[in-house]
Structure formats: structure tokens, C-alpha cells
Amino acid sequence: MWVIGKEWRMSLIKLSNHDQVRSQERKLYGSAPQGKNHSDRFSRSSICTFINLLSVSDGQSFDFIVVGSGSAGAVVAARLSEVPSFNVLLIEAGGDPPPTSVIPGLFVTLPGTEYDWNVEAQFDKGVGLAHPGGILNYPRGKMLGGCSSTNFLIYSRGVPEDYEEWNRIAPGWDWESVLPYFKKLEGMTDMSVFKTPQNAYLHSTDGPVKVSRLVTLKSTAIIDNIRLDSYEEMGIQKVLENNGPEIEGASRPHFTFYNGRRSSTAEAYLRPAKDRPNLKVAKFATVTKILVDPLTLRAYGVEIFTSNKLIKIYSKKEVILSAGTINSPKILMHSGIGPREELSKFGIKTLINLPVGQNFHDHQTIPLVFKGKLGILTAVQNMAAAPQLDTLPVPVQAGFFRLNTSSSSYPNKYQPHFQFFNTYVGAAASVLLAIGCKTLGNFDQAFCWSLGKTNAVNEIDNVLLVLMHPLSRGEIRLKSKNPMEDPTINLGYYRNEYDLLVAAEGVKFMNTFINTTYFRKVGGSLARLSVRGCEHIPWGTDEYWRCYAKNTVSSLLHGVGTCSMGRQGVVDERLRVHNVDGLRVVDASVIPMIPSGNTNAPVMMVGEKAADMIKADHNDHSGNLKQVLYDDEDSLRTWYYI
Numbered sequence: 001m002w003v004i005g006k007e008w009r010m011s012l013i014k015l016s017n018h019d020q021v022r023s024q025e026r027k028l029y030g031s032a033p034q035g036k037n038h039s040d041r042f043s044r045s046s047i048c049t050f051i052n053l054l055s056v057s058d059g060q061s062f063d064f065i066v067v068g069s070g071s072a073g074a075v076v077a078a079r080l081s082e083v084p085s086f087n088v089l090l091i092e093a094g095g096d097p098p099p100t101s102v103i104p105g106l107f108v109t110l111p112g113t114e115y116d117w118n119v120e121a122q123f124d125k126g127v128g129l130a131h132p133g134g135i136l137n138y139p140r141g142k143m144l145g146g147c148s149s150t151n152f153l154i155y156s157r158g159v160p161e162d163y164e165e166w167n168r169i170a171p172g173w174d175w176e177s178v179l180p181y182f183k184k185l186e187g188m189t190d191m192s193v194f195k196t197p198q199n200a201y202l203h204s205t206d207g208p209v210k211v212s213r214l215v216t217l218k219s220t221a222i223i224d225n226i227r228l229d230s231y232e233e234m235g236i237q238k239v240l241e242n243n244g245p246e247i248e249g250a251s252r253p254h255f256t257f258y259n260g261r262r263s264s265t266a267e268a269y270l271r272p273a274k275d276r277p278n279l280k281v282a283k284f285a286t287v288t289k290i291l292v293d294p295l296t297l298r299a300y301g302v303e304i305f306t307s308n309k310l311i312k313i314y315s316k317k318e319v320i321l322s323a324g325t326i327n328s329p330k331i332l333m334h335s336g337i338g339p340r341e342e343l344s345k346f347g348i349k350t351l352i353n354l355p356v357g358q359n360f361h362d363h364q365t366i367p368l369v370f371k372g373k374l375g376i377l378t379a380v381q382n383m384a385a386a387p388q389l390d391t392l393p394v395p396v397q398a399g400f401f402r403l404n405t406s407s408s409s410y411p412n413k414y415q416p417h418f419q420f421f422n423t424y425v426g427a428a429a430s431v432l433l434a435i436g437c438k439t440l441g442n443f444d445q446a447f448c449w450s451l452g453k454t455n456a457v458n459e460i461d462n463v464l465l466v467l468m469h470p471l472s473r474g475e476i477r478l479k480s481k482n483p484m485e486d487p488t489i490n491l492g493y494y495r496n497e498y499d500l501l502v503a504a505e506g507v508k509f510m511n512t513f514i515n516t517t518y519f520r521k522v523g524g525s526l527a528r529l530s531v532r533g534c535e536h537i538p539w540g541t542d543e544y545w546r547c548y549a550k551n552t553v554s555s556l557l558h559g560v561g562t563c564s565m566g567r568q569g570v571v572d573e574r575l576r577v578h579n580v581d582g583l584r585v586v587d588a589s590v591i592p593m594i595p596s597g598n599t600n601a602p603v604m605m606v607g608e609k610a611a612d613m614i615k616a617d618h619n620d621h622s623g624n625l626k627q628v629l630y631d632d633e634d635s636l637r638t639w640y641y642i
């Protein structure tokens with residue numbers, strides 16, 4: 001056992017006693033962020049306990065060690081453990097997801113709690129002025145399932161061209177190669193998508209991740225229809241679904257829940273695998289670095305902080321790093337894999353000089369608020385929302401569109417410029433809005449107050465306008481040599497001025513929502529929100545909307561790219577870290593270019609495909625879909641239509 005400092009105790013404390021472990025972690029790393037001190041009352045609930053936890057002991061060894069049980073890591077660990085001869089350890093810094101994760105409508109209560117890493121991201125100077133201190137809370141799930149246990153549950157996969165773009169950077173990731181894996185993970189329960197062969201071809205009912213749409217109440221159906229009609233008036237056609245052959249258009253979105261239960265990767269992959277003797281899960285165990293032999297450059301294990309001490313666990317075959325876009329690059333850099341200049345600042349010896357932490361990009365969002373009719377009735381609808389917590393308490397419409405006005409090279413013509421989410425909020429929901437605005441959005445008082453005021457007696461539509469393919473790039477950097485300290489997240493939004501140009505055009509287009517029949521009938525108007533930095537610019541001018549887009553910008557929390565695949569990146573097309581043996585990265589960080597849509601499904605797809613590659617590289621071909629598909633045309637067709 002490796003002991004440092006007199007405070008480090010030699011004895012192993014059972015991981016099951018996590019209260020004790022956490023209080024000891026707080027004692028040791030008092031200043032390091034371990035999540036805010038929130039009540040633990042849910043974490044022992046039986047509805048989501050995964051029982052095969054393990055007390056890992058110093059010096060133990062496993063064939064595969066998977067670091068992080070998020071959207072990708074849980075998939076990889078579960079799939080690898082399908083091979084009985086593989087001995088798999090999954091290491092997770094958090095514990096079981098609480099009921100507030102499992103019940104879909106309660107996801108807003110998770111950020112800022114102990115189930116969140118509570119990291120902060122920063123804007124560049126002069127950007128995001130509506131956020132105090134230029135800081136954005138950047139929630140990351142710290143529990144089994146990772147962000148899939150805390151996210152907003154939207155199920156979206158992007159367009160084929162997104163993956164053709166990946167394939168040009170890292171061969172093997174084209175649409176034909178990834179579609180079988182999207183289908184492998186998907187358990188579609190919305191039978192409407194099987195009505196046309198073109199849509200049916202893209203879906204499957206067999207996968208573990210359950211996908212559905214919101215239960216439509218009579219009142220919400222009326223709202224859905226009115227909003228979708230309004231979008232159609234703007235030239236955004238109604239489509240059957242946004243994961244179909246044509247994603248441009250608006251629809252009621254798909255979600256990763258079914259029957260009142262979130263389908264996180266913890267629920268979909270780990271729960272069914274929990275009794276496998278060859279899959280062990282170590283909870284409340286934080287990996288501090290990957291052990292790499294400096295002579296052979298082979299990864300041979302990990303160093304973990306758990307139960308008040310540092311221990312080492314060894315891998316016989318591979319270490320798979322799935323700690324996410326923020327923590328995977330951090331762990332690599334602490335292990336001596338990263339930009340030499342950056343590592344030398346902290347006295348970390350560089351084993352391999354790679355662009356770790358660079359190429360960070362994200363889906364940035366701009367909030368737009370449309371004021372509708374006066375509403376005593378809508379206030380009642382708000383109150384009636386509570387019993388709907390097993391779905392979501394508000395109607396949501398979503399879609400994708402391209403602008404006619406922007407340059408055809410931004411992005412290429414097969415990808416949409418924007419995604420949008422429209423949530424209808426009845427009058428007098430100001431308190432809930434204030435929670436969302438301040439706690440989740442980290443907007444300043446003036447902005448949130450003006451939003452609340454707008455909603456006091458009026459229904460509103462909150463539209464999140466999402467820039468799909470930003471050209472700007474940010475980066476993840478170490479703050480210190482302490483592996484328990486969060487890294488710096490520089491969002492880098494609008495570093496490329498083209499992004500601002502397109503964003504402002506998008507805002508102006510979206511504002512025409514208020515000119516549609518419904519809003520004209522009820523006398524609707526654009527809300528005038530208080531935006532720091534734009535006070536002196538005449539409201540409604542082009543200059544104003546540019547300023548608005550620049551300073552109200554936020555994140556859809558889709559950060560990718562920091563251990564990018566590709567020859568110029570950090571991993572190759574089989575996700576092996578360049579020049580290191582026995583080490584892969586499998587999570588959102590390997591995504592080289594962000595897809596057109598939300599990232600959870602693409603990351604789960606990456607997990608599915610990676611698991612097959614790893615199996616094949618270790619002589620197990622049981623899961624190799626691609627081989628089956630390409631053997632003959634008929635089996636391809638049959639498989640697609642199942």
C-alpha cells in the first residue's frame with residue numbers, strides 16, 4: 001500500500017460506509033471541491049441501489065479498468081462484462097443516483113448538490129456579462145450514470161453528415177458505421193416512428209435505453225399544436241420526429257425516459273448487469289492518475305483516492321478512461337500525458353506531448369422570451385403541473401433550422417445552423433423561473449428579475465436558441481498539481497467572430513415567432529430583459545441583438561473534444577491514446593466535431609462502438625455488428641428493419 005503523510009491511514013474502510021468516507025474526504029481535501037454539503041437523505045433509498053459494490057484493495061488487478069460510469073463508461077463496462085472471461089472493474093467517484101435523478105421531472109433539483117461535480121466555467125473577457133463574474137455553473141453528474149443521470153433527457157442523434165465529418169478526421173466513424181450502434185442502444189417505445197419505412201429504418205425497439213415522448217394531456221396538446229403551427233408559419237416545417245431522415249423542422253421531442261423512470265446508463269446498462277460476477281463497481285473512488293511505465297509507455301493501472309488513502313489497482317489488458325470532457329483531460333495531464341508547456345508549469349514530467357484539453361467546444365445557447373396572453377387560467381395550469389412529475393411539468397417543442405441568409409459554408413449545407421427548444425410556462429411561475437434562472441443559468445439579479453416580471457401575469461414561451469456548429473474553441477487547463485482540484489474551463493465562446501454573426505442572425509430570425517398568428521391574436525410581445533452590457537444600445541437594433549447574443553450566452557452543457565480523435569488529436573480512430581499502450585479514452589472528450597443535436601446519445605453510441613472494438617482487439621468478436629452488416633446486403637437490410 002502506498003501511504004503519504006501521517007494523516008493517511010493504512011487500513012481499508014469499506015466503501016459501503018460512504019458517509020464516513022465522504023466526511024474523511026472532506027477532512028483531507030477540505031479546500032478541494034467535493035460537492036456542496038447537501039442532505040444525503042435520498043442516497044440510501046432502495047429504488048436505485050446498485051449492490052455489487054466492491055472494497056477495492058491496494059494491489060488488486062483486473063483485465064479492464066474503466067474510469068467513470070457515465071454515458072460512455074457504464075456502457076463500456078457493461079458490454080465488456082458480457083464476455084465471461086473478462087474481469088472488469090468500473091470505478092466511479094460518486095454513488096447511486098437518488099430518486100430525484102430517476103423521476104424525470106425532478107432533474108432540475110440535481111445541479112449544485114453532492115450529485116454534481118460543481119465545477120465552474122469561465123467566459124472570455126467581455127463575453128457573458130449577464131452572468132455575475134463571467135462565470136457559468138457547469139454541472140457534471142457525479143454518480144453512477146454520470147451526466148445521463150442528471151441531464152435534461154432530450155434524445156437526439158444528429159445528422160449523417162456529422163459522422164461523415166468525424167470519419168474524415170478518424171476513419172470508421174461514418175454514418176453507416178455508427179447507425180447500427182445508435183440502434184443497438186435504442187429501445188424506442190414511441191411506435192409512431194415505425195409508421196413510415198424511412199423513419200423505421202433508423203430505429204430499434206430492442207436496445208436498453210428506453211425512449212419516449214411526453215404524455216400528452218389535452219391542455220398541453222393544444223399548446224403543442226399552436227406552437228408547431230407558429231413555427232410552420234416561419235418556414236420551419238412540422239416533422240414526425242427530429243431523429244428521422246430529415247431533422248430540419250419542428251416536433252415534440254423524444255426523451256430518454258419511459259413510464260415515469262429515467263433511462264440513464266446506470267438504469268439501462270448497469271442495473272441489468274449487476275449480478276455478473278465478472279463486473280465489479282467501486283463507488284466513491286476517485287482516480288487521481290493513470291499509471292504509465294515511463295520506459296515502455298504502457299498503461300498498467302490507476303491510482304485511486306478512496307477511503308481516506310491512495311491505492312493502486314493494476315490492469316492486465318487495458319485502462320479505459322471515461323471520466324468525461326472535463327475530467328478525462330485532467331487525469332491524463334496529471335499522468336504526464338498532455339501539452340509539455342502546460343505540464344511543466346506544475347512540475348509534471350511529460351511522458352507524451354499531446355494536445356490534451358484543447359479543442360473544447362460546446363453548444364452555446366441564447367435565451368429568448370416571448371410574452372403571450374394574460375392568464376389566470378395559465379396560473380392554474382402551473383399548479384396542476386406538480387402531479388405530472390413522472391413526465392415533465394411543461395410542454396416542450398423542439399426543432400432544427402438553417403438560415404437562408406448566412407454563408408453556405410457555415411456549416412456545410414447538410415447540417416442545421418440551429419436547434420431550438422420551446423417551453424411554455426404559464427403565468428405566475430416566477431418562483432420556479434427564478435430558480436432556473438439563477439441556480440441553473442447563473443444569470444444576474446437584474447436579468448432574472450426582468451424575466452420574473454414578464455411572467456408575473458402573462459404566459460411566456462422560453463425559447464433556447466442553440467448554435468449547432470461553433471467555430472470557436474476553448475480549453476481545459478490544470479489549476480495546480482493537486483489531482484483533486486478542478487481544472488480551469490475556458491469556454492472560449494465567440495473567439496471566432498463568425499459565431500457571433502450567425503448567432504445574432506439566428507436571434508433576429510427567431511424573434512419573428514412573435515409575428516405569427518397566435519401571438520398577434522393575443523397581443524404578444526418580445527420581453528425586454530435587462531442585459532448587462534447592452535443598456536446603452538437602442539433596443540431592437542442589429543447592434544442590440546449582437547450585444548444580446550454575446551452577453552446572455554449560456555451552455556447546453558454539451559462540452560466535447562478535449563481528447564479528440566484523429567491524427568492531430570489525442571486518440572486514434574480506435575480511441576487508443578497515441579503512443580501509449582493499454583490506454584483508451586471513451587467518452588464525450590473524443591468527439592472531434594460536435595454533432596447537430598444533444599450529446600448523450602452520441603456518447604452512448606461511442607461507448608457501444610468502443611466496447612466492440614475493445615472486444616475485437618482482445619479476440620472476442622461476439623458483439624461485432626459491423627462485420628455482420630457488411631457480409632451481405634440482405635443481412636444489412638434485415639438488421640436495419642428489425
Ligand SMILES: Cc1cc2nc3c(=O)[nH]c(=O)nc-3n(C[C@H](O)[C@H](O)[C@H](O)COP(=O)(O)OP(=O)(O)OC[C@H]3O[C@@H](n4cnc5c(N)ncnc54)[C@H](O)[C@@H]3O)c2cc1C
Pocket residue numbers: 067068069070071072073091092093094111138139140141142143144145146147148150151152153154155156285286287288322323324325327328331556557558559586587588589598599600601603
Ligand atoms: C445538466 C445537464 C443536462 C444535459 N442535458 C442533455 C440532454 O437533455 N440530452 C443530451 O443528449 N445530453 C444532455 N447533456 C449532455 C450529456 O449528458 C453529456 O454530453 C454526456 O452525458 C457526457 O457523457 P460522458 O460519458 O462523456 O461523461 P459523464 O456522463 O459526465 O461521465 C463521467 C463519469 O466519470 C466520473 N468521474 C469523473 N472523474 C472521475 C474520477 N477522477 N474518478 C472516478 N470517476 C470519475 C463522473 O462522476 C461521471 O460519472 C446534459 C448534460 C448536463 C450536465
